[in-house]
Amino acid sequence: MEFEVFGNKDTRSGFGEGLAVLGEQNPDVVALCADLTGSLKMDAFQKAHPERFFQAGIAEANMIGLAAGMTIGGKIPFTGTFANFSTGRVYDQIRQSVAYSKKNVKICASHAGLTLGEDGATHQVLEDIGMMRMLPNMTVIVPADFNQTKQATIAIAAHEGPVYLRFGRPVMPIFVKPDAEFVIGKADVLTEGTDVTIIACGHMVWKSIEALKELHAIGISAELINMHTIKPLDAAAILKSVGKTGCVVTAEEHMMNGGLGEAVSQVLSRQYPVPQEYVAVNDTFGESGTPMELMTKYHIDTPDVVAAVKRAIARKSIII
């Protein structure tokens, strides 16, 4: 199972390119940033459409409120800052002025998770998916690579309602086709298999692709699903796959509490209980280090996916 790779880029650059495309396509798209325009790759939009770009300064709560207010005149605001400051810092503003008020705000969050790297735990938010998926009316999207982040950025402008779009900093291989269609809420089945279903999001999709080679070598047939939309979750895709494989591994760059794995287990426990293993950060903060060092240390790396698959398959034989 060879995956065509279209180069290496960071997902945040996919957001920047998608936003630039939207700037040309849709005059209703406006963008706000809290002093991280370069980090979020929003410069192209800012340069091309200065009248539609709003610099909020280091004042994220105000930025979310501004964005909510901007929807009232019919605009589609995209806010950009680090994931930590896009969620935990402004949870109440999002809750009241965006989610409860059903405002058409797109909260775009970079530098999510451990792969933010050297800045350390103050900036490495690992709880954001959980916070955002708990909010009614909120759509939560975690695209897997550069191309998919660009496609998702463009797609969410056409979706009416609040969206949380999560992406990151490290340069990673691009494997989603440049012309792929992004459909919110529809999972991408990347490989078909019979022994185990791996459900991954974000950077962990590539880590899972790497794991496929090793699994194949030891005779394990894995079905890999890129679950780019955490909410609404594609339960049909999960059940279809698990009906065939009988066990699941979820893989995410997020806390085990509240993340993709929990969302999946909610579907399984109610509709089709099977063994599930989690590749996720387990109730701990991160620390400084390179992105790849951190993924290894906190057990969200390729070998962790392989080990989790073995555990899940072993549990299938236990009759309860």
Next chain:
Amino acid sequence: MENTALAGIASQVRRDIVRMVSAVNSGHPGGSLGCTDFLTYLYFEQMQHNAADFQMDGKNEDLFFLSNGHISPVWYSVLARAGYFPAAELSTFRKLGARLQGHPSTDKNLPGIRMASGSLGQGLSVGLGAAQIKKLNQDSTLVYTLHGDGELQEGQIWEAAMYAAANKVDNIIATIDANGRQIDGDVDEVLSLGDLHQKWVSFGWEVLHMDGHDFDSIRSTMQQAKAMTGKGKPVVIIMKTEMGQGVDYMMGSHKWHGVAPNAEQLQVALDQLAETLGDY
């Protein structure tokens, strides 16, 4: 509109407020009564707005955002009396399934409301966002916001205040309900705002003052504020009010911030407020 006509509407609104909160034994009469004259003036004289055909996008009409959402009773009454929805619906306030939620929301599509509020400090940011889009849309109408003085203890207000001046958002008029009270006591005792006038001046705003219970003062100040828009600076009005205004036993203290009158107390209140437009 004649002051006597405004006063008549305000008296009915005050009756609505005390009846609404008393009926469900909850809600916030104090601040509601204090802001009654202002909101009556705003909706019946100052703003260009279309009560008969409420549009969320509010294009080409003035917008109002209530940042201190707990004074929902006064807003609901003024909206109903201005024609946004039938006054009879005021009887559903805070009841299960009602469009008149405890704090304002867009959740149940109540005409007149464009943003949920209740968690304090958010309405100035929202108003500024709406105001900036009015400019982008070349819409010359204005944005009005109302805030409690206690609410100014929230940091987001000052983020927004800084942003407004830096970006020359000059199509917004914010009003502060300066009643000097909050839940735990006097604002000066709980957490003093210091020199509020100088704070807004130093944040780059035009600052006006008015008596929130004198329609002449409200009218002349609001007209002056409107004349100051479009000149590169945001405008704030520090409005002196009395919490509980119009009901003698509710005035002079913070105690009626969030307490509803019982049946006996309600009757005492109603005896002080003329029924002018017919009770709902």
